[in-house]
Amino acid sequence: MSVNSSVTVTVPATTANLGAGFDCIGAALTLHNNFKLTLVDGETQIIVTGSEAARVDNIYKDNLLYCAYVKLYEHLGQTPSPVKMEIGLGVPLARGLGSSATAIVGGLVGANILAGEPLTQSQVMDLAISMEGHPDNVVPALIGGCRLAATGVNGWEICDIPWHESIVPVVAIPDFELSTKEARRVLPTEVSRADAIFNISHLGLLLRGLETGKTSWLQAALQDKLHQPYRKSLINGYDAVSAAAINAGAYGMVISGAGPTLLALTDTSHSLDVVAAMATAWKEIGVAAQVRALNIDNDGARVIKD
Numbered sequence: 242m243s244v245n246s247s248v249t250v251t252v253p254a255t256t257a258n259l260g261a262g263f264d265c266i267g268a269a270l271t272l273h274n275n276f277k278l279t280l281v282d283g284e285t286q287i288i289v290t291g292s293e294a295a296r297v298d299n300i301y302k303d304n305l306l307y308c309a310y311v312k313l314y315e316h317l318g319q320t321p322s323p324v325k326m327e328i329g330l331g332v333p334l335a336r337g338l339g340s341s342a343t344a345i346v347g348g349l350v351g352a353n354i355l356a357g358e359p360l361t362q363s364q365v366m367d368l369a370i371s372m373e374g375h376p377d378n379v380v381p382a383l384i385g386g387c388r389l390a391a392t393g394v395n396g397w398e399i400c401d402i403p404w405h406e407s408i409v410p411v412v413a414i415p416d417f418e419l420s421t422k423e424a425r426r427v428l429p430t431e432v433s434r435a436d437a438i439f440n441i442s443h444l445g446l447l448l449r450g451l452e453t454g455k456t457s458w459l460q461a462a463l464q465d466k467l468h469q470p471y472r473k474s475l476i477n478g479y480d481a482v483s484a485a486a487i488n489a490g491a492y493g494m495v496i497s498g499a500g501p502t503l504l505a506l507t508d509t510s511h512s513l514d515v516v517a518a519m520a521t522a523w524k525e526i527g528v529a530a531q532v533r534a535l536n537i538d539n540d541g542a543r544v545i546k547d
């Protein structure tokens with residue numbers, strides 16, 4: 242495409258793991274980043290807007306959106322053109338809501354469109370998974386909904402996980418950051434057979450709980466032994482916020498992605514109480530947090546017409 246060609250892609254935040262589904266399940270949420278890519282004649286430049294704009298790399302070679310843009314052209318064996326990248330931030334950074342996945346997916350999808358759509362969505366997905374290193378954020382960010390990813394016979398198998406309409410995801414986003422890299426460093430490299438069995442059974446329960454909305458299944462399902470026991474000490478107030486959410490009527494609470502955002506699942510009749518209780522619990526120990534009831538984004542990354 243020629244100079245001045247442009248594309249705007251909006252990409253949803255994601256909540257990965259959902260407790261027992263470490264590194265394999267995630268859901269897209271109604272919170273978005275917008276990325277406008279315009280081919281230019283001169284220098285590549287990055288312009289970021291939004292309340293956390295100062296925290297995004299504006300040296301373009303370090304910026305994840307630009308790295309994803311370059312990755313797609315390298316995959317095609319082509320040299321990327323200089324590009325103006327305008328980033329409108331709606332997803333808080335390094336909070337466990339998949340901000341890095343939005344940049345990877347935004348850069349790949351935008352570049353694929355500017356290159357004339359040589360890659361299928363499934364090829365873009367493979368590139369995104371290889372850049373992120375795990376599939377649970379980039380897959381729902383790209384195609385929307387709640388998705389489980391597993392290695393198949395020929396590449397990834399992606400499974401859509403039905404999400405009962407009565408289940409509301411509530412995210413409590415604290416004002417401190419936790420990088421995914423740091424939160425992965427605290428995890429053990431080996432786990433016991435008992436912990437593996439615990440997670441297999443609870444993930445099964447979670448999938449059926451999400452599909453049916455059955456209270457007792459969801460209450461039991463939101464437990465995990467593979468990552469949360471090691472990460473909760475990195476999140477000041479984890480136990481207090483969890484107790485408050487459950488007392489207010491949530492089925493349970495988990496760490497969103499690698500944290501520090503905490504995710505409660507509740508039903509429509511309790512969602513306002515759960516939002517208020519999680520906000521109060523964090524406030525009482527001096528942590529400022531934004532708490533919001535969201536919906537599942539079923540569309541994933543999409544191109545916005547100018």
Ligand SMILES: Nc1ncnc2c1ncn2[C@@H]1O[C@H](COP(=O)(O)OP(=O)(O)O)[C@@H](O)[C@H]1O
Nearest residue numbers: 305306334335336337338339340341344420421
């Ligand atoms: N919109 C964006 N544009 C460019 N880079 C981004 C953007 N959002 C996030 N990133 C990069 O991803 C990092 C956060 O990634 P990570 O630690 O995995 O947390 P998260 O849970 O938000 O994905 C940021 O520090 C930044 O380097």
Ligand SMILES: N[C@@H](CCOP(=O)(O)O)C(=O)O
Nearest residue numbers: 257264337338339421498499
């Ligand atoms: N499965 C990953 C998910 C990381 O999600 P993020 O939103 O924190 O980047 C993990 O738990 O490490």
